[in-house]
Amino acid sequence: MFQHHQIHTRPLLVGAIVTLCLMNPLTLSAHGKATGIVKERMDMMKTMDRQMRSIMAMMKGKSSFNTEKISAYAKSIRVASPKLPALFPEGSLHKPTEALPLIWEEWTQFSALTEKMEKEATALQVLAVQDDRAKVSLQFARLEKTCSGCHSDFRKED
Numbered sequence: 224m225f226q227h228h229q230i231h232t233r234p235l236l237v238g239a240i241v242t243l244c245l246m247n248p249l250t251l252s253a254h255g256k257a258t259g260i261v262k263e264r265m266d267m268m269k270t271m272d273r274q275m276r277s278i279m280a281m282m283k284g285k286s287s288f289n290t291e292k293i294s295a296y297a298k299s300i301r302v303a304s305p306k307l308p309a310l311f312p313e314g315s316l317h318k319p320t321e322a323l324p325l326i327w328e329e330w331t332q333f334s335a336l337t338e339k340m341e342k343e344a345t346a347l348q349v350l351a352v353q354d355d356r357a358k359v360s361l362q363f364a365r366l367e368k369t370c371s372g373c374h375s376d377f378r379k380e381d
């Protein structure tokens with residue numbers, strides 16, 4: 224049964240893997256100098272990134288598929304979502320930020336994306352424990368889309 228699902232969901236997973244925001248080591252070291260609110264939000268983003276990568280590793284069969292862990296990571300991302308807007312006070316663009324000024328010009332859209340992320344993470348949290356691998360990978364891809372969607376509009380490209 225799992226075998227069937229794996230085959231079925233492969234194209235979708237590949238999409239998710241390709242778009243997952245990759246951080247190169249160079250950026251990482253530059254970001255070591257971040258301070259204040261910029262550091263806070265980078266740290267929160269990095270935590271979410273680690274959680275998304277852990278889920279992805281399970282999807283790819285690199286670590287054992289653990290529905291409880293997926294659910295817990297999704298919950299943690301859900302809980303982080305409503306905290307994001309406060310980490311982007313207007314004009315907080317000090318180095319080495321990659322945030323774009325467009326965030327405050329299109330604040331409604333930006334904060335709506337954090338709500339969308341919360342919604343998709345909630346759905347993943349719930350779905351994960353129902354143990355339907357195909358649905359879980361679909362929902363994971365949806366959640367990942369909210370990450371990459373926001374980055375493509377509101378974050379400088381590396």
Ligand code: HEC
Nearest residue numbers: 254265268271272320321322336337340369370373377378
């Ligand atoms: C509402 C918009 C938005 C959403 C949603 C979002 N991000 Fe981000 N993310 C940003 C912005 C803006 C930055 C740049 C912050 C800065 O450099 O000050 C960023 C930065 C990052 C970084 C780089 C952190 C660093 O140290 O420079 C990672 C990694 C990241 N996000 C991962 C994620 C993941 C994973 C998700 C989804 C679970 C996600 N983000 C969802 C807007 C978003």
